[in-house]
Amino acid sequence: MVNGPRGKERVVPIGDALAVIDARGTLTGWSEGARRLTGYTTTEVTGRPAAELVADDPRAAWRELRTSGTAVVAVRHRDGRRVELALRLCPVAGERRAYVVTVTPDDAARALGELAFRQASMSMSVFDTEQRYLRMNDIACAVMGQPEAEFLDRYFPDTVEDAEHSRGFLRHLQIVAETGQPVHYESWTRSPSGRRMHAWTTEMWPLRDPADEVLGVALAAFDSSEQYWARQRLAMLNEAAAGIGTRLDVVRTARELAELVVPRLADFASVDLLDSVLQGDEPVVGQVDAGVELRRVAHHSLTAGAPEAAIGLGVADVYPPYSPPARALVTGLPVFARTGDPDLDRWFGRHTARSAKLRTDSGTDSHDLALLAVPLTARGTTLGVAVFVRLLTPEKPDAFDEDDASLARELASRAAVCVDNARRYTRERTTALALQRSLLPQTVAGQAAVEFASRYLPALSQAGVGGDWFDVIPLSGTRVALVVGDVVGHGLHASVTMGRLRTAVWTLADVDLPPDELLTHLDDLVGHLGTDESGESGEIGATCLYAVYDPVSRRCTLAAAGHPPPVVLYPDGRVEVVEVSAGPMLGVGGLPFEATELELPEGAVLALYTDGLVEARDRDLDAGTAALCTALAAPAETLEDVCDTVLGSLLPDKPGDDVALLVARTRALDAEQVAVWDLPADPAVVAVARKHVTDQLTRWGIDEAAFVTELVVSELVTNAIRYGGDPIQLRLIRDRTLICEVSDASSTSPHLRRARTFDEGGRGLLLVAQLTDRWGTRPTGTGKTIWAEQALPPTP
Numbered sequence: 001m002v003n004g005p006r007g008k009e010r011v012v013p014i015g016d017a018l019a020v021i022d023a024r025g026t027l028t029g030w031s032e033g034a035r036r037l038t039g040y041t042t043t044e045v046t047g048r049p050a051a052e053l054v055a056d057d058p059r060a061a062w063r064e065l066r067t068s069g070t071a072v073v074a075v076r077h078r079d080g081r082r083v084e085l086a087l088r089l090c091p092v093a094g095e096r097r098a099y100v101v102t103v104t105p106d107d108a109a110r111a112l113g114e115l116a117f118r119q120a121s122m123s124m125s126v127f128d129t130e131q132r133y134l135r136m137n138d139i140a141c142a143v144m145g146q147p148e149a150e151f152l153d154r155y156f157p158d159t160v161e162d163a164e165h166s167r168g169f170l171r172h173l174q175i176v177a178e179t180g181q182p183v184h185y186e187s188w189t190r191s192p193s194g195r196r197m198h199a200w201t202t203e204m205w206p207l208r209d210p211a212d213e214v215l216g217v218a219l220a221a222f223d224s225s226e227q228y229w230a231r232q233r234l235a236m237l238n239e240a241a242a243g244i245g246t247r248l249d250v251v252r253t254a255r256e257l258a259e260l261v262v263p264r265l266a267d268f269a270s271v272d273l274l275d276s277v278l279q280g281d282e283p284v285v286g287q288v289d290a291g292v293e294l295r296r297v298a299h300h301s302l303t304a305g306a307p308e309a310a311i312g313l314g315v316a317d318v319y320p321p322y323s324p325p326a327r328a329l330v331t332g333l334p335v336f337a338r339t340g341d342p343d344l345d346r347w348f349g350r351h352t353a354r355s356a357k358l359r360t361d362s363g364t365d366s367h368d369l370a371l372l373a374v375p376l377t378a379r380g381t382t383l384g385v386a387v388f389v390r391l392l393t394p395e396k397p398d399a400f401d402e403d404d405a406s407l408a409r410e411l412a413s414r415a416a417v418c419v420d421n422a423r424r425y426t427r428e429r430t431t432a433l434a435l436q437r438s439l440l441p442q443t444v445a446g447q448a449a450v451e452f453a454s455r456y457l458p459a460l461s462q463a464g465v466g467g468d469w470f471d472v473i474p475l476s477g478t479r480v481a482l483v484v485g486d487v488v489g490h491g492l493h494a495s496v497t498m499g500r501l502r503t504a505v506w507t508l509a510d511v512d513l514p515p516d517e518l519l520t521h522l523d524d525l526v527g528h529l530g531t532d533e534s535g536e537s538g539e540i541g542a543t544c545l546y547a548v549y550d551p552v553s554r555r556c557t558l559a560a561a562g563h564p565p566p567v568v569l570y571p572d573g574r575v576e577v578v579e580v581s582a583g584p585m586l587g588v589g590g591l592p593f594e595a596t597e598l599e600l601p602e603g604a605v606l607a608l609y610t611d612g613l614v615e616a617r618d619r620d621l622d623a624g625t626a627a628l629c630t631a632l633a634a635p636a637e638t639l640e641d642v643c644d645t646v647l648g649s650l651l652p653d654k655p656g657d658d659v660a661l662l663v664a665r666t667r668a669l670d671a672e673q674v675a676v677w678d679l680p681a682d683p684a685v686v687a688v689a690r691k692h693v694t695d696q697l698t699r700w701g702i703d704e705a706a707f708v709t710e711l712v713v714s715e716l717v718t719n720a721i722r723y724g725g726d727p728i729q730l731r732l733i734r735d736r737t738l739i740c741e742v743s744d745a746s747s748t749s750p751h752l753r754r755a756r757t758f759d760e761g762g763r764g765l766l767l768v769a770q771l772t773d774r775w776g777t778r779p780t781g782t783g784k785t786i787w788a789e790q791a792l793p794p795t796p
Helices: 032-038 058-068 106-119 138-144 164-179 225-243 250-261 323-329 342-350 354-359 402-439 491-511 515-534 621-633 639-650 683-698 705-724 764-771
Strands: 018-021 026-030 070-076 082-091 100-101 123-128 133-136 182-190 198-206 215-222 268-272 292-301 318-319 335-338 368-378 379-393 450-457 466-474 480-490 542-550 555-561 566-568 576-577 595-599 606-611 659-666 673-678 727-732 737-744 774-779 784-791
Touching: 032 070, 032 082, 058 082, 100 133, 100 450, 106 335, 123 138, 133 138, 138 323, 164 198, 164 215, 164 542, 198 225, 198 335, 225 250, 225 402, 250 268, 250 379, 250 402, 268 705, 292 379, 318 323, 318 606, 323 335, 323 379, 335 342, 335 480, 354 737, 379 402, 379 659, 402 491, 450 466, 450 480, 450 639, 466 491, 466 659, 480 606, 480 659, 491 515, 491 542, 515 555, 515 737, 542 606, 566 621, 576 621, 606 639, 621 639, 639 659, 673 683, 673 705, 683 727, 705 727, 705 737, 705 784, 727 784, 764 774, 764 784
Parallel strands: none
Antiparallel strands: 018 026, 018 100, 070 082, 082 100, 123 133, 123 215, 182 198, 198 215, 268 292, 268 379, 292 318, 335 368, 368 379, 450 659, 466 480, 480 542, 542 555, 555 595, 566 576, 566 606, 606 659, 673 727, 727 737, 737 784, 774 784
């Protein structure tokens, strides 16, 4: 309680600034408010003369307070500053004479506001409307590196470097002064007092007088570097999710990582992988006592051409066990290093080219290097190492820290998973491709019906190797089967399915089924394969085109199962798409296939292909087929040239689907190479048939074959008369081999059997099989044909 004006007592709040002075002028009381104003604690001032706190003449101040009760007194702050306070003197009621000195409420608030401004934890400044400094708090002075007196009344651009961020800051000050509206400004700059870059978030607002006129601009700037870097790291991680691993390609993924981190995380970045990763094998680090060999797959730099790289792309280098990359590879943890570290200097010293590159080619020999080696680990397996390098300069002095390592590990982990996916894809694709190539025809048994050339191009897309295939199958009677097929899907499953279907086609072709019947059996097989593997029919789908060409009749019979039609180039230059009933895809089941027959002159070129040749995203099937016809008609000396022309005209550099192409130029047997006799169903005609054969062989000049041929003809004609019946036909074909064919009206196929001792028959086919190289039977429209093939005697 103290005496207020007119003798009234009042209670002084504990937060007010007051001091109690006894009759001798000694301080005996000191409030918390007084401490906030002057900085002195109760212990520091009690017992001291009050005059010691007065900055000017204490007697003059005391006289004025005693006379008028109030006075403006300059008080010395604890930190040495001069603080002018409006003081009020009140006597204390009691026996002993004492006084209470208080600060008027308005002045106390203004003093607290001054303290808040000066001691704020962010940079605060006040400018006039001409962008000249009026006030600066302590943090602002620390940021600028000079005391407030060095800036007062100076124009802002005269106190900072001429840079874009300074010009942006000035523009925003002018906007506030001109519009009277607050603004928000963000900048990334280096403060004049420091060497490191900072992100600043600045709020600017106008200062107005009671008439609402703008007097100046006040601002508060917050160092938001941590938030800035957090946003940058998050942005890099988001970009990595979309930009790393865009394709299942090991080298491309490594390059994407290197390009992402430069320049935002490092000035130079490199990615080295184990050779086993590049080959698609399981990576094995092994012992690193003598060093570990890694191959450079990607690097990127701030400088064009990456002059810092001491190792060329695709080149392997041995990293000693003490080097940061080898240590990161072994420990699975990031490794920090910078010039001056013994291991790094030792590594550089051993590799003189690396030391020279990292020092000289970066532009100067004077600065240091900071290095961060991060292992590329995926699914518990280390695949390689990413190395990030910073060139430490006075402008950029920051080495890598734990936050950088955390970000680098996240990026490396993302890249490692993508590299491992690409490695696994490479392994599967290589396996599927090797399997598929092993299943495709390597050589074709001798046949004279067609001259052919082929191409098989596996897809370069991420879908993997598909199930395209083609075949050239020699048939009886100098005929040949041309086959092209495509299994739906990609990968090992498609390749294995293709192999099974190709084997089935060979088996059915050996039975010599007509094309439509062969596809019917193949359709049943595909349905069974789907059921065997999944329990549901239709899990496997495929298309197929099967064509049989007979060089004797020069007719081609073909049938398709959901496959694109073939294209024919005639000798006169005409190009036509064969009108063939496409039929259902294999595996659909329950639908018939229709055969188409056409006559092909000698020298006609028949092109069979899979849909990857003519279909594309930017081209429909009709346009692709038209382009094929145009390419097929282009002049070409050989069938190999035809294939090259077709593929070059229709395919992009990186086809999205497998492509199989088979082109065949027809040949025809001369009439002199074929002899045909129609025979009645009379046993007496067997001798006549032998005579016909002997005479024909004499005309061909191969009498040496007469003995065996007579025996074969005798057995086959006898069987046809006994078991087949009219019409019976005997045909001899002289090509690369001598072929004897006997046709009859029976559809029952004969088979070999072993005759018992007293059997009168049953030895004929066994004798034919022993005397000839091959024999067999095939169905015809009216019955069957039994054929036997033997080698021609050597010419003298």
